[in-house]
Amino acid sequence: MPDFLRKFIGLLLIFAAVGVASCQALVASCSSPANALPTVSAPLR
Amino acid sequence: MGRFLLLAGAVLASSVALILFLKWKIQTMAERYRLPSGQLPSAKGVLMFLLPLPVLAAAAVSLARGQLGPLIGDAAGYGLFLSGALLLRRGLLSEGEYDRRRIAKVPWPFKTLGGGLIGLATAVTAWLGAGHHPAIAAAFGLAALLGCYLNYGFDPRVAKRVTDGYGVDTTDQVLEALAQAERSIVAIEQAGRDIRNAELNDRLRRIAKLARDILKLLEEDPRDLRRARKFLNVYLDGAQKVTEGYAKTHARVAAPDLDDNFRRVLVTIEEVFQEQQQKLLETDITDLDVQIEVLATQLKREGVI
Numbered sequence: 001m002p003d004f005l006r007k008f009i010g011l012l013l014i015f016a017a018v019g020v021a022s023c024q025a026l027v028a029s030c031s032s033p034a035n036a037l038p039t040v041s042a043p044l045r
Numbered sequence: 046m047g048r049f050l051l052l053a054g055a056v057l058a059s060s061v062a063l064i065l066f067l068k069w070k071i072q073t074m075a076e077r078y079r080l081p082s083g084q085l086p087s088a089k090g091v092l093m094f095l096l097p098l099p100v101l102a103a104a105a106v107s108l109a110r111g112q113l114g115p116l117i118g119d120a121a122g123y124g125l126f127l128s129g130a131l132l133l134r135r136g137l138l139s140e141g142e143y144d145r146r147r148i149a150k151v152p153w154p155f156k157t158l159g160g161g162l163i164g165l166a167t168a169v170t171a172w173l174g175a176g177h178h179p180a181i182a183a184a185f186g187l188a189a190l191l192g193c194y195l196n197y198g199f200d201p202r203v204a205k206r207v208t209d210g211y212g213v214d215t216t217d218q219v220l221e222a223l224a225q226a227e228r229s230i231v232a233i234e235q236a237g238r239d240i241r242n243a244e245l246n247d248r249l250r251r252i253a254k255l256a257r258d259i260l261k262l263l264e265e266d267p268r269d270l271r272r273a274r275k276f277l278n279v280y281l282d283g284a285q286k287v288t289e290g291y292a293k294t295h296a297r298v299a300a301p302d303l304d305d306n307f308r309r310v311l312v313t314i315e316e317v318f319q320e321q322q323q324k325l326l327e328t329d330i331t332d333l334d335v336q337i338e339v340l341a342t343q344l345k346r347e348g349v350i
Contacts (some may be wrong), residue, residue, distance in 0.1 A: 010196025012281035014096070018126075021167050022099040025122065025174030029103040029115050 057268060059070050076331070087141065090134035090197075093163060097126035100170050118173020125166030133159030133193070136200060147264055148207050148219055154200040156193075164190030207267045219267045223260055227276050229285040230256050236285075236292040248311040249288065255318040263327045276321045284314045 104119035136155030143149045168186030171177045177185070206216045230253050237249035259276065265271050270277075291307045294300075 006195050010192045010194070013188050013192030014092070014196060015192075016166050017185050017192060018093075018096045018163065021171040021175055022097050022103075022183050023117055024177075025115075025170050026099040026106070028102040028175050029106040029110070029112065029119065031116065032110075032112060038090075 052103070053312055061193065087138060089137040089141070090159075093126070093130035093133055093159075095125060097130075097166070097170075099131060100174060102152065106262060114149060115174060118169065120172030121173050122166050125162055125169060129159045129162030129166055131159070132156075132162060133197065135159070140201060140289060143201050143205075146214055147205060148223075148267065149205045150216070150220065151204045151344075152298070156197055156200045160193030160197065163193055166278055215267065219264075219270055222270060222277055223264060226260055226281055227282045230260075232285045233288045235257060237287040239292040240288075240295055242295075245304075245308065245311065252311065252315055252318060255315065256284075257323060259318065259322050259325065262322065266325075269328060273321065273325065278319050280314065280321075 100119050100123040104116060104123055107116035107119055132155045136152070136157070136159055139155060141150035143152050165187040167189035168182045171185040172179055172182035204216065206214055207219055208214050233256075234253050237246055237253075239248060240249070255293060259273065263273055287307070287310055291303070294303065
């Protein structure tokens with residue numbers, strides 16, 4: 001395999017694995033419901 | 046209130062740790078910039094420091110939102126990423142040094158270890174941070190490991206050895222002598238930084254450059270090491286001691302006689318180093334002359350010329 005092709009595939013794999021996992025972790029932490037934030041319940045009628 | 050204080054304390058502690066780390070890093074870089082080689086710090090392996098930054102942000106968000114599970118996952122993942130990136134960078138720098146040198150030992154397998162840690166970090170982040178199934182997370186880790194291998198390659202596994210005229214392996218002796226000489230040059234440069242005199246500093250810089258050129262010649266042809274033994278053991282060592290002694294005294298008292306004496310010593314050292322370099326170059330020329338003579342005789346004998 002030519003050297004540049006090997007490096008290119010390696011770079012693609014790194015972006016696909018490390019980059020995607022990192023971004024998904026960020027999205028997951030932003031989208032999941034917060035535990036610490038105080039919640040205001042609606043007044044009972 | 047208690048939780049808020051805990052959160053504020055954690056943020057404060059991590060900010061202080063980050064500031065201390067950055068301060069240390071900047072100081073180290075400043076030291077490196079002062080090196081006479083004038084080389085900028087290499088950018089090798091920087092990608093692996095940048096790509097996992099969203100994991101750090103995810104850890105911060107998890108901390109702010111009080112999610113313990115994702116916080117542990119992201120923090121562990123980022124810690125592993127950072128350790129892996131540091132090891133990988135160290136491995137890449139060792140490989141560069143190995144490629145540059147003509148004689149070298151097998152470097153530690155930092156690249157392989159770094160790649161392994163990055164693979165593990167990816168799996169941990171995908172599992173605990175992003176919430177994937179462990180099997181999928183393992184696939185993420187394997188992909189990262191394979192990517193590291195393909196992009197950065199494995200560590201060198203063969204030592205660059207050298208033998209003397211009798212076929213005895215002298216790699217360790219040569220490397221030890223060169224390392225010792227390099228330490229002396231670095232000590233001369235460090236002592237030179239304490240001397241506040243532009244002319245003397247220039248002389249010391251020239252001496253250090255000459256010494257490095259001589260070491261390069263010795264590395265290219267380690268047979269010269271025997272001839273240069275006096276240079277390494279007497280002159281270089283002497284230059285180091287004199288420079289360090291002058292730097293210490295110069296800082297405490299101002300003595301013009303001492304300055305003149307030191308200047309004279311530096312002139313002598315510079316001349317000796319130039320002579321040594323010339324001798325080594327002449328030896329190479331003599332060796333080449335002999336080789337050409339032998340080849341010409343052989344060709345004549347065989348009737349080619």
